[in-house]
Amino acid sequence: MSRQDEIRELARVALSTGRVDYFIGWREAYNPSEVVPAFVDEPDSVDQLVWNDLCAHNLTTFLKRKMNDRPNAKVGICVKGCDSRTLVALMQENLVDRERLYVVGVPCDGLVDRRKLEKEFSDEIIDITTSNGTVSVTTHQGLTRDFPKADYLLAACGWCRYKNAVYADDVAGPPAEEADRHAKPVWTDVEAFEALSDGERDAMLEEIFATCIRCFACINVCPVCYCWDQCVNRSRRPELVSQKVDAKGNLVFQMVHMLHVAGRCPSCGACDRACPVEIPLSLLHRKMNKEIYDMFEFEPGAKLDEMPVFQCFKIEDAFGD
Amino acid sequence: MTIKYLAQDQLAAFLAHLAERARVVAPISEDGVVLFRNWEPGRQVDLEVLLAKQAPKEFMFPQTEEYLKFSYRMDTPVVDESAPPAGASDDGQVEAALPHEVIEVQAENAAPAQIIFGLRPCDARGFVQMDQVFGGYGGFYFDPLYNAKREATTLLAVTCRDPRSTCFCTAIGGCPAGHEGVDALFTQVDGGFTVEPLTEKGEAATDFAALRDASEGEAAEAAEVKVQATTRVDVPFEIDGVRDNLKANFEGTSWQDLCLRCISCGTCTYVCPSCYCFSVNDSLVETKGERYRVWDNCFNPTYTLETSGHNPREKKVNRFRNRFSHKFWYYQDKYDSLLCSGCGRCIMHCPTRIDIREVLRVMGAPAGVPEAAGAASNSAELPATDGKEA
Numbered sequence: 001m002s003r004q005d006e007i008r009e010l011a012r013v014a015l016s017t018g019r020v021d022y023f024i025g026w027r028e029a030y031n032p033s034e035v036v037p038a039f040v041d042e043p044d045s046v047d048q049l050v051w052n053d054l055c056a057h058n059l060t061t062f063l064k065r066k067m068n069d070r071p072n073a074k075v076g077i078c079v080k081g082c083d084s085r086t087l088v089a090l091m092q093e094n095l096v097d098r099e100r101l102y103v104v105g106v107p108c109d110g111l112v113d114r115r116k117l118e119k120e121f122s123d124e125i126i127d128i129t130t131s132n133g134t135v136s137v138t139t140h141q142g143l144t145r146d147f148p149k150a151d152y153l154l155a156a157c158g159w160c161r162y163k164n165a166v167y168a169d170d171v172a173g174p175p176a177e178e179a180d181r182h183a184k185p186v187w188t189d190v191e192a193f194e195a196l197s198d199g200e201r202d203a204m205l206e207e208i209f210a211t212c213i214r215c216f217a218c219i220n221v222c223p224v225c226y227c228w229d230q231c232v233n234r235s236r237r238p239e240l241v242s243q244k245v246d247a248k249g250n251l252v253f254q255m256v257h258m259l260h261v262a263g264r265c266p267s268c269g270a271c272d273r274a275c276p277v278e279i280p281l282s283l284l285h286r287k288m289n290k291e292i293y294d295m296f297e298f299e300p301g302a303k304l305d306e307m308p309v310f311q312c313f314k315i316e317d318a319f320g321d
Numbered sequence: 322m323t324i325k326y327l328a329q330d331q332l333a334a335f336l337a338h339l340a341e342r343a344r345v346v347a348p349i350s351e352d353g354v355v356l357f358r359n360w361e362p363g364r365q366v367d368l369e370v371l372l373a374k375q376a377p378k379e380f381m382f383p384q385t386e387e388y389l390k391f392s393y394r395m396d397t398p399v400v401d402e403s404a405p406p407a408g409a410s411d412d413g414q415v416e417a418a419l420p421h422e423v424i425e426v427q428a429e430n431a432a433p434a435q436i437i438f439g440l441r442p443c444d445a446r447g448f449v450q451m452d453q454v455f456g457g458y459g460g461f462y463f464d465p466l467y468n469a470k471r472e473a474t475t476l477l478a479v480t481c482r483d484p485r486s487t488c489f490c491t492a493i494g495g496c497p498a499g500h501e502g503v504d505a506l507f508t509q510v511d512g513g514f515t516v517e518p519l520t521e522k523g524e525a526a527t528d529f530a531a532l533r534d535a536s537e538g539e540a541a542e543a544a545e546v547k548v549q550a551t552t553r554v555d556v557p558f559e560i561d562g563v564r565d566n567l568k569a570n571f572e573g574t575s576w577q578d579l580c581l582r583c584i585s586c587g588t589c590t591y592v593c594p595s596c597y598c599f600s601v602n603d604s605l606v607e608t609k610g611e612r613y614r615v616w617d618n619c620f621n622p623t624y625t626l627e628t629s630g631h632n633p634r635e636k637k638v639n640r641f642r643n644r645f646s647h648k649f650w651y652y653q654d655k656y657d658s659l660l661c662s663g664c665g666r667c668i669m670h671c672p673t674r675i676d677i678r679e680v681l682r683v684m685g686a687p688a689g690v691p692e693a694a695g696a697a698s699n700s701a702e703l704p705a706t707d708g709k710e711a
Contacts, residue, residue, distance in 0.1 A: 029674040029676065030486070030487070030668070030674070030676055030678075030679075031486065034674050036582055036673050036674045037581075037582040037673055038582075039578075039581040039582065057673070061584060062581075062582070066622075066636075066637070067584070067585075067637065068581060068637070069636050069637060069638065118353075119353040122369035122370050123483065124371075124485045124486060124487070126486055140483070140485060140486055141483060211354075211356065213375070213384065213591045213616075214384075214587075214616075215586050215587040215588040215590075215591045215618075216586045216587055216621070217584065217586035217587075217588045217672050219586075220584040220585055220586040221584050221586065221672050228622045229622035229623045229626060229632070234621070234623050236600065236602050236623075239602060239603070239604055239605075242604065243385075243600070243602045243604075243613075243615050244385045244602075244604070244613065244615065245384045245385045245615060245616075246385065273672070274584070274586070274588075274672035276374060276375075276588045276591070276592060276670040276672075277354065277356070277374060277375075278352075278354050
């Protein structure tokens with residue numbers, strides 16, 4: 001059975017046995033090149049669920065407080081390896097009720113970055129299919145071109161060490177082949193950023209944040225960021241964060257997000273993908289992750305029985321070993 | 322008015338000519354992202370990508386716009402000890418002059434001449450729709466900031482040769498070669514553009530030596546491009562009755578299904594050519610401050626938060642319902658206009674691809690129908706997925 005069929009079957013069973021009230025997976029949107037979160041509440045509707053190289057959405061976003069207004073429902077949810085880490089981060093903080101959750105782990109070999117493909121065309125993409133490592137893209141005007149999948153992976157997939165979920169009740173199909181997940185993380189992008197001089201870094205940050213429109217997509221889509229109306233970034237009286245939309249203010253705005261999710265964000269990349277003006281936000285989050293890894297050898301959301309790094313205190317943190 | 326012709330290789334010269342007397346704004350690609358930016362000689366205008374990420378709303382209604390600057394000063398009267406106290410009464414008592422606070426206010430409203438080139442007819446129509454709310458329509462508030470910029474701006478639109486699958490302008494009375502709000506319409510034909518000045522501003526802007534009268538062939542080609550483009554725009558829903566049906570479906574349960582995947586950000590409203598909501602903020606550092614407005618949006622949970630702490634649209638579904646009802650029902654009632662020009666940017670850029678066409682198909686259908694259609698919001702119209710296994 002293909003992974004897609006496995007997902008459908010697990011969802012069908014969970015819905016028909018009453019294990020869950022609704023099941024969150026992925027489905028196609030208005031054309032097959034767009035995949036969106038799907039909410040299925042009938043066993044008969046599970047065939048809309050898909051699993052393909054475009055299933056990038058981290059669905060754990062929809063477990064956030066105030067997101068779906070059904071606080072007592074039993075929820076089934078698909079998680080890839082990266083998504084499972086945000087789920088674990090939420091569990092570590094007691095922010096989701098494990099009793100109400102049914103988690104289907106979906107082993108993943110890396111997904112396609114639709115935006116990288118968009119840059120190859122001026123026309124609209126209406127279909128994307130993958131087979132044997134080749135991505136086939138069709139545009140609205142009927143042009144079809146092939147690309148090697150390896151060159152069009154999402155950035156987060158490039159350094160992924162968690163191809164399988166770190167927490168799941170069931171797994172859709174056989175596990176993906178994984179290198180050592182306890183190996184030292186790869187930080188090439190962060191190291192390139194760190195190698196810049198202070199002036200260069202300032203200039204780079206100023207440039208990338210000049211286009212921010214403060215739509216809050218990065219914040220709302222972030223599974224571990226859930227203050228909603230209490231967000232300090234929204235505080236107008238007192239004006240704790242300048243509401244003016246300009247490069248410096250936008251950087252402060254993002255710094256607030258960065259610091260509030262530090263030690264909790266496993267860099268799933270949801271913010272990058274949600275940003276309508278394509279700001280590489282996860283660079284900031286990965287920078288924090290590197291600092292935290294170097295200091296505490298801690299990776300957010302990696303182990304369920306671990307205390308989040310900023311919620312525990314070890315004497316050696318203060319005095320060294 | 323006569324149709325003119327501008328050769329493609331004269332476009333830069335034409336824009337340079339415009340830039341001598343006004344700020345010129347055009348769609349420009351930066352690292353593959355097309356946005357409206359100030360054009361300067363040497364910069365390439367990108368008309369290949371149909372729609373810039375954001376509508377050019379920013380240039381009429383800036384995201385951050387200053388109303389006024391203010392400062393506080395404390396006036397403390399100087400007391401001359403040696404002089405006989407002025408205002409002393411017969412018994413020698415002095416009425417103390419109290420220090421008092423002075424507020425100095427300086428209004429801001431800069432509106433230099435500007436020309437937006439390369440916007441699409443739907444973008445221009447967005448301004449026309451917004452004009453109602455800022456222009457004092459129906460005796461409501463006349464906004465001097467917006468109107469000064471509107472007055473000083475010329476819109477040179479380019480016909481959409483190749484509409485996207487997400488475009489639906491024709492469904493709501495627009496057209497890929499629409500004239501509404503457009504000062505001059507450019508249409509890409511072989512080797513250049515046909516140019517149709519539609520207003521005095523458009524005449525003035527296109528009064529340039531390199532523009533010659535279009536030949537009959539060029540004019541015919543442009544007409545054909547327009548017809549072709551118009552027929553290719555999808556009509557995904559029937560607009561007649563949408564207003565009444567939204568009203569009838571106000572309590573419809575399908576709103577809940579439709580909004581499930583919405584993350585309640587403001588992307589759709591900030592890329593929209595006609596969403597106009599803003600909040601007013603005071604920023605004060607020591608004794609100097611500014612009052613400015615900044616875009617706000619109805620998906621922001623604090624948008625309707627009242628001082629009492631009550632929030633009439635606390636739930637995501639309430640905020641979600643508001644956006645569509647406002648565009649197709651409330652605004653129409655108050656300002657006699659739709660508040661959507663069918664550009665489809667909200668669909669393209671929504672992080673979870675919330676589809677306004679689907680919302681209107683379901684919630685804009687006669688009451689009773691949405692029950693069936695609501696289930697369809699999750700499952701219908703799903704193309705076959707064979708061969709897409711990862």
